[in-house]
Amino acid sequence: MKSLVILISGRGSNMLNIARACAEQQWPARVSAVISNEPEAAGLAAARDMGLAIEVVEHRGYATREAFDSALAGRVEAHAPDLVVLAGFMRVLGPGFVDRFAGRLINIHPSLLPSFPGLRTHARALDAGVRVHGATVHFVTPELDAGPIIAQAVVPVRSDDDEASLATRVQASEHVLYPAVVAGIVRDQVSLEGARVRLSPQMRAAFGVSDIVYAD
């Protein structure tokens, strides 16, 4: 059984989709803990209602980013995670944290990276006039919203889209993409070779989802 630790800051819809898929699809994994830096995160209550173990490490309680990262790393490490899943975790993690979990730390970002790292990705995509937008799951490196790309979901931009309508469709694509990627990782279908990600043929074949474009 692999151990998953999921870090959230807010609603936690990606976390919930991953936890549900883990249970329903009988992954060889369990969600050991859901940890939030925000005590009021809606996702925490939802995770508790699902019977998941929840914890709070509130960033405001630490004088420096390094102190917060170190406390968080300790709590994460206590669950001996095979994979640490950032799911709407809105704190930048420093190299101390990222290097400690290198190769077992992944993130989802609401754009087709390397386009639009950072915040307000949907508004920036509309302003730029891109015809395709989407979401990216990647291994985390110390650089913000960067690191080897595992998979992307492509969402066409419609002429009548506004920020809200585009965000809704990108979120829907995230809810397909992220569980599919985590399932692949816990089944050893994803490997990191240097800066490149390799997916097994089984993983590519297993998910016949047309709007997911894999990295290889």
Ligand code: GAR
């Ligand atoms: C998701 O859309 C995720 O891509 C984004 O936060 C949202 C969290 O939603 N993450 C980032 O912007 C990270 N840079 P959720 O809490 O409902 O899963």
